[in-house]
Amino acid sequence: MAESISLSPRIIDQIKEGKAILFLGAGASYGCTSLNGERKALTGAQLGVAISDKFLGGKRNLEALAKIADYATSDSSVLDVQGFIKQIFESIEPQEFHKLIPLFKWKAIVTTNYDRVVEKACEQTPARIQNPLVIIQDGDLRAIEDTVNAVPIFKIHGCISRVADTNIPLIIANEQYAKYQNGRSRLITAFKEMAKDHPVIFCGYEIADPHIAQILFSLENGFQDRPSYAAINPRFDDLDRRYWGKFKMETVPATFEEFLIHIDQQIDSKSRLLGSILSRPAGAMSRWLKTNAMPSHNLQAVISGRLIHVHHEMLIENPNPMNFYRGDSATWAPIKSGYDFDRNITSQILANIRSPNTDPKLVLIKGHAGAGKSVTLRRVAWELSGSSINCFCFFCDTSLKGVRDILDELYELSGERIFIVVDNGLFDAVALNECYVAAKKKQIPVTFIVAVRSNEWNSTNGMMKLIAAEEYSLGDLSHDEADMLCTLLEEHGCLGELKHLAHKDRVDTLMSNHERQLLVTLHEATLGADLRKILRDEYRNISPLEAQILYLDICSLHRLNVPVRAGLVSRMSGTNFIQFEERFFSPLEKVVSAYSDWRSKDFAYKTRHTEIAQIVFDEAFPSPADKANQLVRILSVLNSDYSSDSEAASKILKGRVIADDFADRSLAERIFESAEQAGIDQGFVFQQRALFELKHPGGSAIRALKFIRLATRTSEFHSSYKGGSSQRSSASQGHRTIISS
Missing domain, CATH: 1.10.10 (Arc Repressor Mutant, subunit A)
Known part of the structure; x- marks a missing residue:
């Protein structure tokens, strides 16, 4: 039967590239049993009968599952019913075909099932491509950055692994269906965001199921602009095909097992997106590793994610010199094409780069915003990886989170000093600090070359254990640098208004603004x-x-x-x-x-x-009211389970900044209130409101004290209930020092 399945090439390609979302219903676990065969995965109707027999003496066993659950929880309790469901499902094991799931890379796996069949299939498959991260309630998704090579498994109806928590009940009774987003709103939002850009493959569902239909149709606004979806069900016929085809949904008459076997046959294991860095025997990475050395999946995930292996055979997009000279410095194309000019500190860094011992080393590059730090760093990394210096070099322009855990493996596999070039080093100062301390403790020869803004480094370095062996400042343009820059602008047709001047006058024009940011100088000199x-x-x-x-x-x-x-x-x-x-x-x-x-x-x-x-x-947004409106608009859609959204909220809501920017306190209060309504951590919001009251001309010490107490109370509650976010942690610590601020 698997041979007769027809899936569009587009869906097959998306699965191959790891971009598809697998959405599993009860039918996906059909046929699963316990190891001794005494228990089996139940359908919805069978579960209803079991609950009726246990709690209702067999009455109403022909009613819908949700109705039976209503009666059962009313006569007994939610905890009793959930505990019974756990007994039914906790011993259920995956079948062999389920172990094909972790042999593909998925954008996400979503399920309404309570069982742990998918998780067990991953755990029992040593060759799995990804590590499962179970997401049951708001806040769980924050761990995705700390879980190397993670696939989020969204359990949108709950899971038997967390039945003791009535704040996040299993979605089974009608009352729970009506309130199913409580404690899960950010989880549901994250899935819907993904579903706008990635194909969803529904397996094990009757699409007519009212709740599934509700989820499906909630995705249908603007469905013409989303990818095609697919649904797998052995009972599909031409009527289903014609109806769902109107909604860009492919219907595939097959079982879940047949679907998995089909894609396993259609997609060669070598072509699946393994995150592998060694797909070619003579690849740039493989030449650095010892014979027969094979990186772990975790190492592969880090190197194909947050760390970029720098080498001169990198796939690079076509360069655009005009974009580069107007400030777009976040690609390697201009570096490979030689659009940048030699900064004085570049040769100094490269001349001192070799270390006589195996100690870790920190090289610091400081400069103000727009001074050219990012370009200088990329040039340093490019030269390090070239044939003349020939170093094992990586680049990171985000967080080094997770890198600490793979440093020793990377060194063991290569036997070479590792160079890690980090742009915006204080984006995640904690991770940078952890990497450096771990390398020192384990005596791993790593050279960190880190760029920071001068003012930010001066304000944070006292809290860190980073001691720079070498420190460089990227200062104003020298005359020689301005001369080289003008030559490059002319060579690549990017002089703009400078083309009307002689070369000497062009240099003088740049030097007349030499104390300005390089970014600003280039724009104003070339555009006039x-x-x-x-x-x-x-x-x-x-x-x-x-x-x-x-x-x-x-x-x-x-x-x-x-x-x-x-x-x-x-x-x-x-x-x-x-x-x-x-x-x-x-x-x-x-x-x-x-x-x-x-x-x-x-x-x-x-x-x-x-x-x-x-x-x-x-x-x-020249007026405070316009600015406030935009900030409120942003806050209303942030999902603080993502660290980038949480960081944005933290920066928008800084009490001191809001006090400076908004003389009208009603605008400030609108901003804070929108943050609370959006689910931003209340303890953090209260802390910032207290700071606002202390710093604003119209503020009140009494109101500040009220918000300090609220922040303390909220943080203590969350700490006792479940661990906290970075915002929550800062709130719990910050209130102790807020008065002295």
Whole structure:
């Protein structure tokens, strides 16, 4: 039967590339039993009969499961019914075909089943491609960044592993169906965001199931712009095919087992997205490893995610010199093409790069925003990996979280000193600190070359254990640097207004602004106008209007120096990633770029530079009321289970900043209230409200004390209930020092 299954090439390709979402219902566990065969996975109707026999003396056993559960929980209790369900399902084991699931990479697995069949299938498959991360309630998704090579398993109706918690009950009775999003709203939101850009494959469902239909149709707004979905059910016929085809849903008449066997036959194991860095025997990575050395899946995941192996055979997009000289420095194409000029500190760093011993080493590069740190770092990494120096080099422009745990394996496999070049080193100062301390403790020869903003380093270094062996400052342009830059601008046709001047006068023009940010100087010298006016006109000239709004939303978030998740932007503007590629790539090509963010496992957007994003934001929202409206709009769609969204909320809600920006306290209160309504951690919000009261001219010490007490009470409650987020942790610690602030 598996041979006769017909799946579109598009769906097959998405599964092969690890972009599909597997959505499993009760039929996916059909036929599963306990090891001794005494228990079996029950259908909904069979579970209803079992509950009726246990709690109702066999009465009403022909009613719907939800109705039977209503009566049972009324006569007994929610805990008793949930405990009984756990007894039924906890010994159920996966069948052999279930162990094909972890041999593919999935964007996510979603299920309404209470059992642990999928989790057990992953645990019992040593060759699994991903590590399962079970998501049952709001807050669980935060662990995805700490779980290397994770596949989130969304248990949207609960799980037998957590039946003792009545705050997150199993969704079985009608009352629970009506309130099923309580404690799960961010979980459901995360799934719906994914489903706008990734194909969902429904298996083991009767699509007519009212709750499944509700989920399905909630995804149908703008379904023309989402990928095609698929549903697997052995009873599908032509009527189903014609009906669901209207909603971009392929219907496949097959069992779940037949579906898994089919894709296993159709997709060669070597072509599945393993996150493998050794897919070619002579690949750039393999030459650094000892003979027959094979990295673990965790190491492969880190190197294909947060760490980029730098080598001169990297796949690089076509370079665009104009974009580069206007501030887009986040790619390798300009470096490979030689668009950058030699900074004085580059040769100094490279000359001192060798270490005579195996001690870890920290090299620090400091500079103000827009000084050219990112370009300098990429040039250093590129030269390190070249044939003349020939170092084992990696690049990271986000967080080093998880890298600490693979350093010793990476060194053991290679036997080489490891160079890790880190842009924006204080983005996750804790992870950087942990990596450095671990390398020191284990005597792993690692050289960290880290760029930071000078002011941020000065304010945080006292709390860290980082001691730089070498420290460099990226200062103003020298005359020689300005001369080289003018030569490059001329060579690549990017002189702009400077083309009317002789070469010496071009250099003098750049040097006349040598104390300005390099980013600002380049814009103003080549375009012949004030940077704010340049960016304001550029923003106003973007069309259509939807593209202009999309750009502004991205600027509003990227100015905070956080990844701008495509799912978040989709909720703000209604534009999913597919629409961005098809409709808005051209009008935004010069000002926005997209990339895959390993942290959120989502696509993300960024502008050319955070400083440019801040200027556009300021110019678009000149009045405090306009600015407040945009901040409220952003806060209303943030999902704090994603660290980037949580970080954005933390930066938007800083009490001192809000006190400075909003003289009208009613605007500030709107911002704080919208954060509370959006589910941002209350303890953190209360802490920031207290700071606002202490710093605002119209603030009140009495109100500040009230919010301090609320923050303390909220943090203590969450600490006793379940661990906390970074916001929650800062709230619980911050209230102790808030008065002295």
